[in-house]
Amino acid sequence: MRVLLLGGTGEARALAAALHPDVEVISSLAGRVPDPALPVGQVRIGGFGGVAGLTGWLREHGITAVVDATHPFAAIITAHAAAACAETGLPHLVLARPAWPAGRAVVVRSDTEAAKIVAAQGFSRIFLTTGRSGTAAFRDVDAWFLIRAVTAPDPGTLPVNHQLLLSRGPYEYEAELALLREFKIDALVTKNSGGAMTEAKIKAAETADVPIVMVDRPALPPGVRTVSTVASAVAWLSGLSPK
Template structure:
């Protein structure tokens, strides 16, 4: 099977299938030193839907699970098209999105560019947790000061007043509390990634009473979807049984 990975769920799924069936995990290659899953790993693109369809056929793939990040819309769209052309069943493994709780002050944005326009008078010191590839959307924000947390160093364009913090999750609540206090953060900007690995920042923001700008997930093509690894395992084992 082909596992489109890069998430904690993908690594958990690959580990659960070790010794049970041949799994090839595909990584986009955008992170310099990614956390590698158990088993075979392929790094890099396929050449669009046509290239992926050929790869599925040439390698005799019997099932595809798309367990990529909720914002990896390009590979998700290509996977649905390619699996359809190759006649291979595909499942989307997507963790549920975050939901606001009592005491939260959330502002929803459709894109990162939209999020930048919402900053307005919300605050002066912004904690950006949208990833290094999204920082360009805030390059024209000259009034605010930004703390941007990334796994790898970002390239230009960047906001003129920015401090980049290189770090990798998970991020415990105490660490998030200390970070917001140390940098006097008064606005948090994040994507609706879901899951628990990076959710502590939302709790820390709620405790401090600061607004959070949350970017909605991009639309995905319709496909069978499950919310967790056990459900994906059940789906796969049903299809891989001789």
């Protein structure tokens, strides 16, 4: 068995560790984050060149199964993997961490919709945690933004009034609560990434009675098989192994 593991997440690293060294795993990272946390085993960095490129790569490298453990908002590679596996007939699994409950959050479909709500509600000090690619929609919103991201967004995508906070989780509840109070935040805008590494901001906002605007996850390609835990992904792969 030779598995392509589309990764870049904590779940992907945990799965690679759980399979090593019994299963040959090639972990693929997009290469957008400098100095990424690397999994054990083989690693490739960079894109595949669309569905056709990925299909050819799978055949060329003798891959026998694909596990997509990318970020829940990595919709393009998820769609490409589903199409390539359908083309090649390879077993395909999506390891999708559970989403956060919406709770009192206003759930929207896109960064653009989130920006419209923020502007309409007249929030003035916003904690924006939608990632480096999510800032452009807020560029013309008349408010001050505390923008947290792993890597700095392109300068042309940033709102006029902002402060950048470059950091990588996990984050602790007490620190998140203190941050909201220190910067007098009156709205949190985030994506429903799920997982424990960044959930503390949700709980802190609820405690501080800070309104939350949450961008919902993109839909998965129709018909894909999904699991929500590393253990379930290991069991699925074990079921593919020759007995």
